[in-house]
Amino acid sequence: MEKPTVDNKKDNRFELLRELLLAEDRDKFTALSEEIIEKEKLSKRVTPLVDEKIEDLRRNFPEYFGDTITQTIKIQIRDSQDEVVEALYPIMGKLIKKAIVSEITKLSDSINKTIKEKFSIKEIFTRFLKGKKNDAGVVLNEIFEPIIEEVFVIEKNSGLLSGSYTRGNTADKDMISGMLTAIKSFAEEAFSKENQNLEDIKFDNFHLTIKNYKSIYIAIATSGVLSGEFKETIADNVHNLAEIILRDRTYLADEAKLNLLIRKHIIT
């Protein structure tokens, strides 16, 4: 079969027309291609760096932003206290209730144990012979045993410490005896009428009992529940100690000797 004749002239015209019409698009296409190629090249170079930075940020986030976030949260909490309380109340309420129930259960077990022990035939018989203590006192003393935490023998006017006993480590006993004397003097001058003395200071679960004598005063810090009997025993022991010191004033000049005397008469 014979091939149709090629119309070269017509083809060239079409080609020319296409060139004319699409020249601008081709330029844009080329520019876009170059841009994409460039971006891909850049992406290849940048991606590892970005990944590395993201990984670094993930690992060290608390270090980089911890302070700022904490500060922001603090400010947010401070400025929205009501909202915070509303949000936390159901959770905290449950926790507090749980803690109280747990402590009351422990207390109840402890009271049951003590009652069981204290109301045995043997114990009732012993108490019957000794007399004195009431039942509530017996139980409370067993659970919240009173403990002598500190004893200070202090010169009345100067506030200088003559002797002491401590269960733990008191920072600066001299300074404490000075401040105690100052507080005592302040309270006495501010509130007392005539020759009245400050005798009790309570703070937290500590009780400070002060016994005043002519030239000295003795302060005893105790913790726990102080029964009437315990207070009487302490008062008797302190009076005995004071009598010994006031009869033999050399104790006031010899701290080590006085400390031994305090241990002997108050602690043991």
Added chain:
Amino acid sequence: MIAKKVLLVGNFGVGKTSLIRRFVLNQFSEDYISTIGVRVSSKIVQFENQEIKLLIWDVAGTSGNEKIPKAYFLGASAAMYVFDLSREETYVSIDNYLESIKELSGLKDIIVVGNKKDLLTQEELESVINTVSVKIDLITSAKEDENVENAFLQLASQAIK
């Protein structure tokens, strides 16, 4: 070791507490002094081969209007009156203050210290020394730590007399 109660008295703002701060490390809160009008600090000093424990009672203000418990002054072995060299009102009635402290404490002598030397020129300082009606024992500057140790050593010396 000998323990002595010593007093530091003077008007508000003359630098008593700054002097003590220079001399000892305080552990008590500042609130105490404003509440009960006194703060007690302790410091052991070496004086003439002797160790002396000073119980320093920093008594707040003695302008006469404040009611300071008299008991604060009892049993003291020495006292230092501090005034501010740059404020005339802190030394204008110094004689009266010293007399009242002597009466309350039973002490015969009181060390007189002019503090805040760093706020005055030499000329101004000389003028103040000539104006003050009593002998000034020491001129100090708590800010520049000048003569602070000497002032307390003098206090220790008076305490063991």
